[in-house]
Amino acid sequence: MKKHGILNRELAGRFAKLGHTDRIVIADCGLPIPDGVPCIDLAYKLGEPSFLSILEVVLEDLVVEAAVAAEEVKTKNESIAGKLKDNLSNISYVSHEEFKELTKQAKLIIRTGETTPYANVILQSGVIF
Template identity: 45%
Template structure:
């Protein structure tokens, strides 16, 4: 048994399969999930686990070279916007409809229980060397 890090076996295994330039969508409970990507659904109830908790756990295990979120996050969810811009100074912003289109190319979708609007980010994996 693992003693640290992400303990969810489905998520831990999916993360181990990611490579350079693979994309991971971390999304709120309301984001439409496209057909195709592997999905690890962590949602338990509204707000549990939160977008911030899941993002923090993922960032402790992944090398990220880029991130994209919806432009609408700035006005509709200032807390999530501040979190993302704090984590990713070069955060790319696109209209929400475009983010949904881009998410179809993700290798992995991690659904949280987040119940605040536009708490979604598409992460692009980097390499550790």
């Protein structure tokens, strides 16, 4: 059994298959899931697990070279916006509508129980070398 990192076998397996520039989404419980994009639903009640708790463990386990969030997070959810800026050095912003379009290209969406607005991020996989 793994001693640390992601213990969820489906997440760990999907992360192992990611290549350079592949994208995953960490989403709040309200983000629409595009047809055809696999979703691992971790939500078990409103607010749990939180977006930030999942972001933290994913960033411990995955090399991330870039990120995208909705522009609206900056004014509608300053707490999440601040944490994104603190944890992701190469983050860009697009409109929420464009963000939803970009999710159609993701290899995976991780759905959290987060209920605060615009608590979503697209993470682009990097390389370890």
